[in-house]
Amino acid sequence: MKISRAPVCLGLLLACGWASGCKDEDEIKVYRVSKPEPEPQQQQSPAPANGEMGGMPQTGAPASADAPNARPSQVAGNPPPTWEAQPLSSMRQASFLVKGDNGTMADISLVSLAGPAGGALDNVNRWLAQLGRPPITGEQLSQMARHVPSPLGDAMVVDLEGLPQGADAAKDGRIVAGIVAGDNRTFFFKMRGNSALAGSQKEAFVRWIGTVRMAGGEHPHP
Amino acid sequence: MDRHRADGRRGTPSPVTAMPRRIFDFLSSLKLTVTCLSLAIILVFVGTLAQVDSGIYEVQRRYFQSLVVWWPATPGAFSLPVFPGGHLLGAVLLLNLVAAHARRFRWTWKKFGIHLTHAGLIILLVGGLFTDLFSVESFLRLAPGETKNYSEDPRAVELAVIDGSDSGFDQVAAIPESRLRRGGTIGHGSLPFRIIVRRFYQNSRFQPIGEAARDAAPAATRGPGSQIAVFEVPRATAMNERDLQSAVIEIVPASDPRQSLGTWLVSGQLGAPQTVSCEGKTWRLAMRPARYYKPYSLTLRKFSHERYPGTEIPKNFASHAVLTDPEHQENRDVLISMNHPLRYRGDTYFQSGFEKGDTATILQVVYNPGFIAPYVACAVVGTGLLYQFALHFAGFLNRRKTTP
Numbered sequence: 001m002k003i004s005r006a007p008v009c010l011g012l013l014l015a016c017g018w019a020s021g022c023k024d025e026d027e028i029k030v031y032r033v034s035k036p037e038p039e040p041q042q043q044q045s046p047a048p049a050n051g052e053m054g055g056m057p058q059t060g061a062p063a064s065a066d067a068p069n070a071r072p073s074q075v076a077g078n079p080p081p082t083w084e085a086q087p088l089s090s091m092r093q094a095s096f097l098v099k100g101d102n103g104t105m106a107d108i109s110l111v112s113l114a115g116p117a118g119g120a121l122d123n124v125n126r127w128l129a130q131l132g133r134p135p136i137t138g139e140q141l142s143q144m145a146r147h148v149p150s151p152l153g154d155a156m157v158v159d160l161e162g163l164p165q166g167a168d169a170a171k172d173g174r175i176v177a178g179i180v181a182g183d184n185r186t187f188f189f190k191m192r193g194n195s196a197l198a199g200s201q202k203e204a205f206v207r208w209i210g211t212v213r214m215a216g217g218e219h220p221h222p
Numbered sequence: 223m224d225r226h227r228a229d230g231r232r233g234t235p236s237p238v239t240a241m242p243r244r245i246f247d248f249l250s251s252l253k254l255t256v257t258c259l260s261l262a263i264i265l266v267f268v269g270t271l272a273q274v275d276s277g278i279y280e281v282q283r284r285y286f287q288s289l290v291v292w293w294p295a296t297p298g299a300f301s302l303p304v305f306p307g308g309h310l311l312g313a314v315l316l317l318n319l320v321a322a323h324a325r326r327f328r329w330t331w332k333k334f335g336i337h338l339t340h341a342g343l344i345i346l347l348v349g350g351l352f353t354d355l356f357s358v359e360s361f362l363r364l365a366p367g368e369t370k371n372y373s374e375d376p377r378a379v380e381l382a383v384i385d386g387s388d389s390g391f392d393q394v395a396a397i398p399e400s401r402l403r404r405g406g407t408i409g410h411g412s413l414p415f416r417i418i419v420r421r422f423y424q425n426s427r428f429q430p431i432g433e434a435a436r437d438a439a440p441a442a443t444r445g446p447g448s449q450i451a452v453f454e455v456p457r458a459t460a461m462n463e464r465d466l467q468s469a470v471i472e473i474v475p476a477s478d479p480r481q482s483l484g485t486w487l488v489s490g491q492l493g494a495p496q497t498v499s500c501e502g503k504t505w506r507l508a509m510r511p512a513r514y515y516k517p518y519s520l521t522l523r524k525f526s527h528e529r530y531p532g533t534e535i536p537k538n539f540a541s542h543a544v545l546t547d548p549e550h551q552e553n554r555d556v557l558i559s560m561n562h563p564l565r566y567r568g569d570t571y572f573q574s575g576f577e578k579g580d581t582a583t584i585l586q587v588v589y590n591p592g593f594i595a596p597y598v599a600c601a602v603v604g605t606g607l608l609y610q611f612a613l614h615f616a617g618f619l620n621r622r623k624t625t626p
Contacts, residue, residue, distance in 0.1 A: 032391045
């Protein structure tokens with residue numbers, strides 16, 4: 001054995017250190033990619049003549065950050081004609097207002113978030129808190145929930161009642177909501193408003209949930 | 223030292239050679255082997271327990287793919303090195319093996335099998351380190367008829383700043399998650415503005431500002447973030463969960479850093495990209511899964527999913543795709559199914575899963591330049607052991623023959 005082998009081992013140690021450090025994960029990559037071709041569904045999807053979209057425009061160009069209300073929806077459905085379509089916001093894929101007698105009203109929305117978005121129980125308890133009600137357990141949720149098939153997946157529908165302190169009973173007192181957990185995205189259907197009005201619109205709301213799909217037949221994916 | 227005398231070296235070493243010799247003695251000592259193996263056992267044990275709280279991917283990164291394990295004495299601010307990490311232990315064990323082998327190496331056919339076995343172990347260790355450092359795992363999701371020339375990492379994001387002003391192509395500056403996490407100011411020659419990371423959320427939840435608590439503030443001043451409150455939530459640790467990373471960024475022109483264009487919330491949770499205008503041009507901002515572009519593309523023709531009769535248990539699922547590579551003039555049908563991956567240009571495509579209703583196939587894409595090392599190592603170790611066994615067996619037979 002010769003002592004000159006020691007520098008070889010030290011060299012190996014340095015090489016290991018170099019190898020550990022040479023993977024630069026912080027590097028900004030700049031590259032060119034061909035523009036994606038427009039999807040066939042988008043090209044061949046004129047707005048249905050029967051007003052199927054109900055105020056929810058079909059998929060289109062990316063939303064402008066400075067014009068959130070002009071954001072096109074990525075979903076389509078068959079809402080009842082009595083629901084007034086509202087401008088979409090950056091969070092809302094669909095937005096309606098339904099008006100009843102004596103100034104009563106209910107706000108209807110569809111919001112989609114990536115991932116489980118907190119899960120069904122947490123969100124139901126959040127809605128209960130909005131109505132001034134105590135939280136429930138998972139077992140209680142499974143007893144009170146109703147399941148409705150929809151093109152987006154199985155929708156779990158809950159009906160929650162309660163009037164928070166100081167709230168206007170003409171505009172609050174009940175939340176009927178549906179949650180669809182997709183593969184990568186969770187859809188929240190929510191109707192909140194006057195208790196009697198929300199109750200009268202409940203079946204129409206549930207039927208609407210059963211018709212909502214991704215525009216152009218696209219599968220839900222972030 | 224006794225060992226030196228046993229190795230045949232005698233006399234007092236000169237001061238010049240004394241230090242290298244001590245280092246060499248240390249590196250080739252059996253004590254170092256035992257110490258490293260003991261530390262590795264502790265590391266594996268502690269790392270396994272840590273998966274309960276931190277999840278497998280975070281534990282891999284912190285305990286096994288690091289030189290040292292850091293303990294956050296003050297979370298988010300100050301950390302202390304408390305234990306050698308997997309890379310350090312592996313590197314020292316490798317050096318120890320090489321040094322010990324070099325020290326005791328004597329060329330003789332009788333020990334040829336032992337030498338081969340050690341060489342195989344060295345290949346295995348080096349290959350393991352190489353794989354750990356340079357392999358990339360990602361996923362490719364394809365719906366029927368869809369074509370993609372990139373795969374995505376579902377656990378890491380990138381902020382893509384896209385210049386779409388050319389009619390033929392998009393120029394993309396992709397800022398990796400690690401850079402966003404580090405915070406500070408990000409600039410690049412291809413961008414006329416700088417990005418200041420105001421806050422990075424490793425895992426986040428959104429609430430519309432109307433539904434959030436009264437004191438909740440909008441996350442940003444421009445874009446959808448002006449209507450959203452963001453909350454940091456604990457990291458996802460389960461295998462079927464993933465973090466939803468978000469960041470609040472401020473954009474300032476490079477020519478006049480004092481003039482802010484506003485703050486934006488960027489996140490994969492916001493479906494469509496946002497836009498920012500600077501110096502007469504418009505860029506798109508998209509926080510998306512980190513992408514790995516390929517010089518070829520795959521188009522899914524059909525996805526088939528067979529189940530055992532009367533059950534939902536998968537029997538077989540397969541992706542019928544078309545591989546197109548203009549550089550190599552390839553345009554052919556390929557079949558990727560369970561246990562039959564596609565290997566092409568260093569990438570291996572495994573049939574990994576599918577989406578509900580068989581609406582899309584999910585392929586795992588593995589780039590591992592060191593994939594051959596374990597096979598070579600096993601062959602070399604096997605040959606060495608076989609040789610050594612055969613040698614001993616032959617000796618045994620000879621002894622039996624000569625014994626009356």
